[in-house]
Amino acid sequence: MPRVKVSVIVPVYNTGKYVDECAPSLLGQSLPADEYEIVYVDDGSTDDTLSRLEKIAAGHPNVQVHTQPNSGWPGAPRNLGMRHAKGEYIQFVDHDDKLGSEALERLYEHAKRNEADVVLGKMSSTMVRPRRLFRHTVDACTIENDELMQSMSPHKMFRRAFVEEHGLRFPEGPWILEDLAFVSAAYLKAERIAILADYPVYYWMKRDDGGNNTQHRFDPRHGFWANTRTIVGQIKEGTPASDDIDALQNRLLHRLYHVEVLSRTREPEILREDPAEQRQRFEAAREVAVSEFPAAVREGLPAVSRLRATLLAAGDFDGAVTLAERVREIKPRTAVGEPRWENGHLVADITLELLRGDGEPLTLVERDGKHWLDPELLAGVPGTADGWEVPDPFRLAYAELIVKDRDREDWWYPEGDLELRLRPLGEGRSQVVASGRLSLDPERLAGGRPLERGVHDVWAYVQLLGVDRMVRVTGEATPGTPAAGPALTGGRLSLPYWTGSGQLALDVDQRQRKLGQDTSTVAATNAGRGEENSLPLPYIAATQDSAPVHLKVTVGTLGVQAELLPAPGTETARLRLPARLKLPAGRHPVNLPKTARPLAYAVVRDGTVLRVEGPAYESGGGRRILDAVADNRQVRRVRRMLGR
CATH class of the missing domain: 3.90.550.10 (Spore Coat Polysaccharide Biosynthesis Protein SpsA; Chain A)
Known part of the structure; x- marks a missing residue:
């Protein structure tokens, strides 16, 4: 067994x-x-x-x-x-x-x-x-x-x-x-x-x-604070004490302090609970913070969190409420460059920043060779009349991009890292921002495997100066429009678009968005001419190792199965129709379902597709003469040998 x-x-x-x-x-x-x-x-x-x-x-x-x-x-x-x-x-x-x-x-x-x-x-x-x-x-x-x-x-x-x-x-x-x-x-x-x-x-x-x-x-009646002390003691017993803010013990205690203790002083909890009850929580948190956690844990916090911890240690409940009201108004903002396809990856340059409640950047002020926290954020907060120093603007700061599978709640991390920097704003002011490149590979993002069929939303998480926010990546393009052209990846179509709220999303395998009106509008500008039953589609990206995607199209009045497949030697796709169609001789529009504008035109003679043309293609007189005699089998054979 x-x-x-x-x-x-x-x-x-x-x-x-x-x-x-x-x-x-x-x-x-x-x-x-x-x-x-x-x-x-x-x-x-x-x-x-x-x-x-x-x-x-x-x-x-x-x-x-x-x-x-x-x-x-x-x-x-x-x-x-x-x-x-x-x-x-x-x-x-x-x-x-x-x-x-x-x-x-x-x-x-x-x-x-x-x-x-x-x-x-x-x-x-x-x-x-x-x-x-x-x-x-x-x-x-x-x-x-x-x-x-x-x-x-x-x-x-x-x-x-x-x-x-x-x-x-x-x-x-x-x-x-x-x-x-x-x-x-x-x-x-x-x-x-x-x-x-x-x-x-x-x-x-x-x-x-x-x-x-x-x-x-959280329920103090069931020993929350006593249990917190027990776990703190367990960590202290298992690690050496140190005054170094980056020592192991202090790094481990940081999580307990930040999540279980300091959260009693911050939004939303301190603002949503009954004030009398919250004052009791605040006082209980203060007692545990002062008696159980080394000073190095508090000193190692980023600027805003360290200010919260100082107000907590001083027992200043009203000051903590004022700070929480100000910090609650801070909003993240994303700036997105034009998304595009490169080597099968959806890429875009992205910058993340934090804004105060009035819409202005959350800044640092340089004075006497030091950085100080934004005075507008601190107005009315006790103990900050002379400012609040920020010894290290990048302390415990980071930012990252995340892609969420909307149907399955799975979260994936695209390639690359966002870098933190100080962006000068003039007059001794600067701003901590995160910037870098989104690089989303639909064929490998899911733990080295292709993304599942469905809509995948692009998010960003930032933790700057002790303020953490999670936000959808939002652009300035018209909501509901394509963010970039379609791409043929792994035998599926990937369609980037801006949602109705202007947020970046990728539809893999046409879960909600279809290759249709958006594509046919761009296709109308295609002046290309294909060979026999195949037409290059330069506005659709493709990886060379992608399998074909089968499409339902209408050629004239006939519904047929067509294929999208990689165009040899390029990073684009091509459309391939069946070699023979039961259609009368002529030039027939090729339409995707529910679209008015043709994706292409098929030139048919004697039931054979001679070639496929872009809607904007204009053939010369010589081409029309060849078409007129193209029903001769010998002529067709010679044309194929000569490469047309």
């Missing part, structure tokens, strides 16, 4: 229909069914969840169901699942999420190949922004790679012997942040950690009823 490679542990409680929605992704894995098991642990459900689970188990030998009295939290059922697990590796899944169909097979192979204790699989989500941690696949790293702290959910693969050796368990009972406690302990103990970024492993799905919305995870 094959050994169990992976145990999938799924805690459930009053899950109802979500069990049935998640189960197919677990049962339909590419890993053979006798090589993995699914361990459901019901935490005392009071609805029909248990009967649903038993029905699934009855039809699948690799499914087991265990029950326990309600504990009120996922920690205890996960621990019980680990006690029953027989797999070489353990993968945690929540009952309302899904796995990619090849997730277990790919994770296990990556883990075994690299002898990893922990494997992080690429996550796709309808709820949170993508993490740059999953930009590249990594064979092996350790906790020294502090970007690991971007992913603290337990939905990872852990080597079972490693978990047992170090006694790793989830805190039980109502224990907020139980996932952070378990995962941070695993990171600190692991000798080899691997990252699988070229395949969407885990789909963290938003429930219709909002039952897994992370905005509800």
Whole structure:
């Protein structure tokens, strides 16, 4: 009997229909069914969840169901699942999420190949922004790679012997942040950690009823602050202390400080909650910030975040609210050069910047050889009358372009990096901007594989001066128009366009946009002349290794199947019609469906397509004489030999 490679542990409680929605992704894995098991642990459900689970188990030998009295939290059922697990590796899944169909097979192979204790699989989500941690696949790293702290959910693969050796368990009972406690302990103990970024492993799905919305995870009644202290102590115990802001311990604590503590002082939370309740949160956050986090963690923050931290440490709630109101108004803006196709890549020059609420650039002011934060942003913020110094304008700053598969919620990172620079604005003022080139390859972007059929939106993420924003890449062209000409890539058509809101998108394989009116308008200017039944289409880009794309066209009154294929020796496409058509002699328009303007004209004699012409092509008198005698077979044969 094959050994169990992976145990999938799924805690459930009053899950109802979500069990049935998640189960197919677990049962339909590419890993053979006798090589993995699914361990459901019901935490005392009071609805029909248990009967649903038993029905699934009855039809699948690799499914087991265990029950326990309600504990009120996922920690205890996960621990019980680990006690029953027989797999070489353990993968945690929540009952309302899904796995990619090849997730277990790919994770296990990556883990075994690299002898990893922990494997992080690429996550796709309808709820949170993508993490740059999953930009590249990594064979092996350790906790020294502090970007690991971007992913603290337990939905990872852990080597079972490693978990047992170090006694790793989830805190039980109502224990907020139980996932952070378990995962941070695993990171600190692991000798080899691997990252699988070229395949969407885990789909963290938003429930219709909002039952897994992370905005509800903060609850001081369940020991939030005490648990935060526990996790801080765990990290301190596992790493050496240092006053260096870039020391490992301070880099690891940065995530906890920024996400769990400093978020109580920033928008939107500090502005949307009841003021009385928020003051209590603010004071509790202040106590933890001052007592648990080294000064180096606060000092290592970028300018705006460091100002928040200073206001928090001083207990200045009103000042934090004022700053939050100002920062909330900051908006990102993208400037996009004309998109174009180069070697099968959609490329465009892009610049990203931040603007204040009044639409002016968020600036730095140079004074006495130092940089100071924009005084307009600071007006009315206590403690900033003399300005707020920015020792390093690029501290923890970065920007990146991201492409989102609209249908599947997958996020992919195109080639190239955006560079940060200071752009002079005159009079001692400057602005931090990010600029670079989008280079989107439809045939390799999805982890080295072609993008799936569908619409793919181009996004940008910026983190400048401690202000982070995610925004669709938007141009100044007319909304709803092509952003660049069509391209033939990998046997499919890729159509870049500006959405109705002016945002850059790419439709792969005509999911929503069709090769039609836009193309025929440009085609009307084509003055080319083809050879026999083929016509060059210079306005359609093509890669030489692309397979043909089949098109339905109308030639005269006859509907036929045509082909788009690469034109030899060029980076453009050509149109090829059937060699013979049951049409009368003459020059017949070639139309795409639902278009008024012809894509081309086919010259037909005796049922044979003599040639295909662009709509703007004008033949001379000699050509008309040859056409008149072209029904003579001998003439046609000689013309082909002479290359016309």
